[in-house]
Amino acid sequence: MMTSGKTKLPSSVDIVVIGGGIIGLSFAYEAAAAGRSVLVVERRRCGSGATPVAAGMLAPVSEAEATLPGMVEFGLESSRLYPDFIAHTEADSGMKCGYRTEGTLSVAADRDQMEQLEHRAATHEELGLKAQRLSAREVQQLEPGLSARIVGGLRTEIDCQVDPRALSAALVVAGSARGVVFANATEVTSVELDPNGAVCGVSLRSNKESKGADSPHNRINVRNLVLCAGAWTPELIPELSDLPLYPVKGQVIRLRGDVAISHVVTSPDAYLVPRAGGELVVGASMEEQGFDDRPTAGVTMDLLGHAWRVLPSVYELEIAEINVGFRPTFPDHMPAIGPIDLPGAFVATGHYRNGILLAPATAKYLLAIMDTGEIPEVIAKFTPHRFAAARPAVVTTTMEIEP
CATH class of the missing domain: 3.30.9.10 (D-Amino Acid Oxidase, subunit A, domain 2)
Structure with a gap:
């Protein structure tokens, strides 16, 4: 065992996850539950970044951009996964995640806004989902504290919510129970490639140590690398520097x-x-x-x-x-999920406003890609290769990463 700060690090793992936000934590937990050894590397603290700021609304239709190909379907798939995802996380962690199922009440203050709600109701119904149209009086009966200027509303039962802070904390505990190792305040300084150009190791450095030439580095043997550092993901390795994130x-x-x-x-x-x-x-x-x-x-x-x-x-x-x-x-407001032009490396980022909602499905299908090498149809449109500017792999012995 090596150390990063006070954390004992393994010398070898199946998967290194760079990024300890909701996407990285969810994938690490899913992978560990499937029997993989996982190390999560986070330059600050797991559960930081965008995750603790998020409101945690799980609204696969109301919050989705309906014109984006595949996004509503993927959101609905992740919404269906959420009850079991929460149940397993709470069971393994002994913690509550703030999962609530009262639904969403969307309100309107004028006729134009009511027309928008009618369009949303029609979209739900086309998908076979319940959407309850409410008069001003019915809105007041449901939520008496709301303003009297509200002229109507729409209640969508499929929508839920979760507390992202509670969920991320529970995922750390649940992941630890499944054997995930978490290295907070730690950065990846280089990615090592084997003679065939595939990922085979990473070097880590604790942020708590001096960043001078004599700073200690820990080398970890690894089979797969998952890059999910949110808006900072393109900074992680050269192969991602052209992603338009x-x-x-x-x-x-x-x-x-x-x-x-x-x-x-x-x-x-x-x-x-x-x-x-x-x-x-x-x-x-x-x-x-x-x-x-x-x-x-x-x-x-x-x-x-x-x-x-x-x-x-x-x-x-x-x-x-x-x-x-x-x-x-990303410019198209869709995530990038899947392998990149570096064998053994995968990316999961660009979830825009839907990171909390899409976390369970992202974890499930990214692990499926890693296991089978095949891209499930439900996420085929989210390939990182859809960006023409993606750079080819550079085969070297070691890639140094700027601190």
Whole structure:
């Protein structure tokens, strides 16, 4: 055994996962449950990055862009996997994940917004899903705390929610119970290739150590490498540097107090997600501003104003947190899941607004690709090779990665 900080590292594993967000943690747990030895490497702390900022809405139709090929189907598939995914995670961890099934209540303040809800209802019904149209009076009966200016709504029963912070913490404990090793505050400094150009090892360095020439490195033998570091994924190895992935900044507010709703409530301008313990998550902005992690007064005012127009009692709630996260996004708003032009290496990133929703399906099908070498039809459209600028593999003995 070697060490990274206080973590004892194995000398050899089946899979190294780079990135300890919801995608990496879900895949590591799935792979370990299937009998693989797994090491998760996270440069900060597992469960950090975009994951703890996310609201955790599981809305495969309401939140999906219906024009994107395969996204609704993939979201529905992942939604179907969620009950067992949560049950297994909670059983292995002994922790609750904040999984709730009350559904989503989408509300409208005028005729145009009602027409949008009617279109959404029709989409659900075309897919064989229940969508309950509600009058203004029925909305008030369901959620009496909502504003009297609401003229109608739509309740979608398939939608659920999970607490991403609780889920990621539970996945670490559940993964550990299955034998996953987690190396926090650790970076991959190089990827070693065998004579055939396939991944065979990685070198790691603890961020807690000096980054000088004498810093200790741990070498790990590995069969497969999974790259899922969110918006930072293209920085991991040269083969990914041409992926057109970019961050979309999201600002989210967490309020605390007597929360007057039980459903997730959405309007065209904001969403409100109630949590156990008197928390209300309000979001979210969509900003293409690079990695600018500063929360801003303007967005905070806008989000609170939108929330107040739906739920007037937010005026009395305490502001507990204002968070910023970066959604990993491709120009086509679809993820990249599958092998890259480096034998033994795989990528799973670009989930945009749906990382929490798509985590179970991403884990399941990425592991299936790794096992069989075949691309399941449900994720065929998400191949990383759809980007023409992808670079071919460079066969060398060792690839050094800039610190």
